[in-house]
Amino acid sequence: MLQELVDRSPEITGIVLASLDGFPLQYASRNTIDVDRQAAVIASLASLAKRSTQMVDIGAPEEILITSERGRMFIYRIEDLAALGVITAKDITAGMILLKIRQMLPFLVEELRREIETFGGRL
Amino acid sequence: MKEIKLVVVGLTGSGKTTLVKHASQIPVVETDERSLRDIGKPTTTTALDFGAVDMGDVRVRLFGTPGQERFSYMWDDLLQGADGFIFLIDGSDPESLEAAREMLRTYREKTSIPFIVGITHSDVPRSMTPEEVAKYLELPEWAVRGVVATDRESALSLVGYFVELLKKGGRYG
Ligand SMILES: Nc1nc2c(ncn2[C@@H]2O[C@H](COP(=O)(O)OP(=O)(O)OP(=O)(O)O)[C@@H](O)[C@H]2O)c(=O)[nH]1
Ligand SMILES: [Mg+2]
Numbered sequence: 639m640l641q642e643l644v645d646r647s648p649e650i651t652g653i654v655l656a657s658l659d660g661f662p663l664q665y666a667s668r669n670t671i672d673v674d675r676q677a678a679v680i681a682s683l684a685s686l687a688k689r690s691t692q693m694v695d696i697g698a699p700e701e702i703l704i705t706s707e708r709g710r711m712f713i714y715r716i717e718d719l720a721a722l723g724v725i726t727a728k729d730i731t732a733g734m735i736l737l738k739i740r741q742m743l744p745f746l747v748e749e750l751r752r753e754i755e756t757f758g759g760r761l
Numbered sequence: 762m763k764e765i766k767l768v769v770v771g772l773t774g775s776g777k778t779t780l781v782k783h784a785s786q787i788p789v790v791e792t793d794e795r796s797l798r799d800i801g802k803p804t805t806t807t808a809l810d811f812g813a814v815d816m817g818d819v820r821v822r823l824f825g826t827p828g829q830e831r832f833s834y835m836w837d838d839l840l841q842g843a844d845g846f847i848f849l850i851d852g853s854d855p856e857s858l859e860a861a862r863e864m865l866r867t868y869r870e871k872t873s874i875p876f877i878v879g880i881t882h883s884d885v886p887r888s889m890t891p892e893e894v895a896k897y898l899e900l901p902e903w904a905v906r907g908v909v910a911t912d913r914e915s916a917l918s919l920v921g922y923f924v925e926l927l928k929k930g931g932r933y934g
Contacts, residue, residue, distance in 0.1 A: 657797045658794035658795060658797075658807070659794050659795065659796045659797050659798075659804075659805050659807060659829075660807055660829070660831050660832060661797055661798075661831070674831060675831070675834065677831075678807075678831040678832050678834070679834065681794065681807050682792065682807050682808035682827075682832065682835065683808075685792040685794055685807045685808050686792060686808050689790055689791075689792060693790075718795065754797065
C-alpha cells in the first residue's frame with residue numbers, strides 16, 4: 639500500500655510506518671533510508687507531539703510538519719496503532735499529503751491490525 | 762536557586778520512568794507507549810521522561826532516557842549539559858547484570874561526569890545487594906545504593922544522596 643502511494647505520488651520520496659514503540663512495520667522509498675533508526679525517531683516525535691499538545695490542551699495532533707532545507711517530513715499518529723512518517727519534496731501544496739493519507743487510512747488501519755497480530759496480538 | 766541536571770539511565774525495565782515519576786514534585790512528562798514485543802511490562806519510553814524536584818537550595822531537573830537500543834540516539838542529546846547520571850539496575854534480575862555492566866561502560870565512554878548506581882527492586886525478596894553489585898562492577902560501595910523506585914521517599918533519598926555527593930564534588934572513575 640505504501641509502495642503504491644509512493645509510485646503514484648511524485649512529490650513523496652519515502653514513507654515509513656513505525657510501531658509506536660519504534661519498530662519499522664512497512665516502508666517504501668525512492669532513496670535508501672536507514673529504516674530501523676528512522677522508525678525509532680518517528681515514534682519518538684509522534685509521542686512527544688502528543689504530550690506537548692496535551693499540556694496546552696489543544697487536543698490530539700493531526701499532523702506534525704517538519705520543514706527542512708530540502709524537503710519536508712509529515713508525521714501522523716494512526717490511532718494507538720502506529721506512526722507514519724512521510725518524506726516529501728519542499729514545494730508541495732499544503733494539505734495535499736494529509737488528504738492522501740486520510741484516503742489511505744481506513745485500509746492502513748485494517749492492514750495494521752492484521753500485521754500487529756503477528757507480533758502476538760499485544761495491541 | 763542553583764539548578765542541576767541529572768540523567769537517569771539503564772536497561773529497559775530497570776525503573777527509570779518509575780524513579781523520575783516518584784521523585785518529581787511536578788507532573789512528569791513521560792513518553793511511554795505500548796510495547797509491541799514482550800519486554801515484561803506493558804509500555805516503554807520512546808523519547809524521554811522529565812521531572813523536577815527542589816532539594817534545599819538546588820532545583821534538580823531529572824531526565825529519564827529510553828532504555829531500548831533503538832532509541833539510543835536520545836542518550837547523547839539528553840547527556841548534554843548534565844551534571845551527573847544515575848545508572849539504574851533491576852536488582853531482582855541478576856541475568857541483566859552483564860548487559861547492565863556493558864551499558865554502564867558505554868556511558869562512561871561517552872561522558873566523564875559523576876554517576877551513581879541505583880539498585881531498584883530492593884523491596885523484592887532475594888534482590889541483589891548494593892555490595893554485591895558494587896563488587897561486580899568494581900565500584901566503591903558508596904557509589905552503589907539500593908532503592909525502591911516505586912516509593913516516593915526512597916526515590917527522593919537516592920536523588921538526594923547523589924545531590925549531596927555532587928555538592929561535595931565527589932568524582933570517581
Ligand atoms: N517492586 C518494585 N518494582 C519496581 C521498582 N522499580 C520499578 N519497578 C517496576 O518495574 C517496572 C519498571 O518499569 P519502568 O520504570 O517503565 O522501566 P524503564 O527503566 O523506564 O524502562 P524503559 O522505558 O523501557 O527503558 C515497572 O513495572 C515498575 O512498577 C522497584 O524498586 N520495586
Ligand atoms: Mg522508561
